[in-house]
Amino acid sequence: DTGVSQDPRHKITKRGQNVTFRCDPISEHNRLYWYRQTLGQGPEFLTYFQNEAQLEKSRLLSDRFSAERPKGSFSTLEIQRTEQGDSAMYLCASSLVQGLLNAYEQYFGPGTRLTVT
Amino acid sequence: QQQVKQSPQSLIVQKGGISIINCAYENTAFDYFPWYQQFPGKGPALLIAIRPDVSEKKEGRFTISFNKSAKQFSLHIMDSQPGDSATYFCAASRVFNAGNMLTFGGGTRLMVKP
Numbered sequence: 001d002t003g004v005s006q007d008p009r010h011k012i013t014k015r016g017q018n019v020t021f022r023c024d025p026i027s028e029h030n031r032l033y034w035y036r037q038t039l040g041q042g043p044e045f046l047t048y049f050q051n052e053a054q055l056e057k058s059r060l061l062s063d064r065f066s067a068e069r070p071k072g073s074f075s076t077l078e079i080q081r082t083e084q085g086d087s088a089m090y091l092c093a094s095s096l097v098q099g100l101l102n103a104y105e106q107y108f109g110p111g112t113r114l115t116v117t
Numbered sequence: 118q119q120q121v122k123q124s125p126q127s128l129i130v131q132k133g134g135i136s137i138i139n140c141a142y143e144n145t146a147f148d149y150f151p152w153y154q155q156f157p158g159k160g161p162a163l164l165i166a167i168r169p170d171v172s173e174k175k176e177g178r179f180t181i182s183f184n185k186s187a188k189q190f191s192l193h194i195m196d197s198q199p200g201d202s203a204t205y206f207c208a209a210s211r212v213f214n215a216g217n218m219l220t221f222g223g224g225t226r227l228m229v230k231p
């Protein structure tokens with residue numbers, strides 16, 4: 001399978017616990033995005049990386065949210081001290097930027113559904 | 118601030134009919150307008166996309182119509198099939214000299230009746 005993969009697919013946690021999600025982009029894709037999707041809504045942009053550099057993080061929902069992409073390949077999204085309002089689908093997408101060519105198409109993974117009890 | 122407004126929220130179409138979903142945007146800097154299809158429990162899948170230098174793009178049964186002056190674009194699904202039943206999202210972004218962060222509409226749940 002050469003698509004974007006995410007792990008785990010489902011996560012149930014208790015309020016106050018920390019959770020971490022992993023995203024593996026399409027091979028050779030150098031740009032990686034994180035989005036959040038709540039029930040019945042469209043995805044909402046959170047942050048993105050170009051290789052290992054995090055180029056936009058002002059849309060992360062609070063300082064409890066952080067993301068990394070240490071070697072420019074897979075990425076992790078961590079939520080500390082989870083709250084019930086964090087329950088949502090967390091989506092990862094990737095795209096390819098080549099030189100001066102702009103990266104248009106974003107390909108999404110299946111998402112990680114988080115439930116905070 | 119909702120920068121992309123999508124309508125209708127839900128749509129029921131008979132098999133073989135035409136499904137039409139509309140979107141309006143506010144930010145004139147947007148330069149890329151994709152449509153995504155999402156099935157329950159799955160991530161969004163890129164369906165078709167358009168850039169503002171053309172007014173229409175067709176791929177198979179799917180057509181995007183784009184009206185730059187009105188800041189509106191729409192998705193037409195011809196000969197709609199039950200397998201097209203899904204939620205459709207329009208989106209918009211700035212690609213040129215920007216990060217191409219997608220701003221999504223609220224979604225349209227399409228049901229195609231056999």
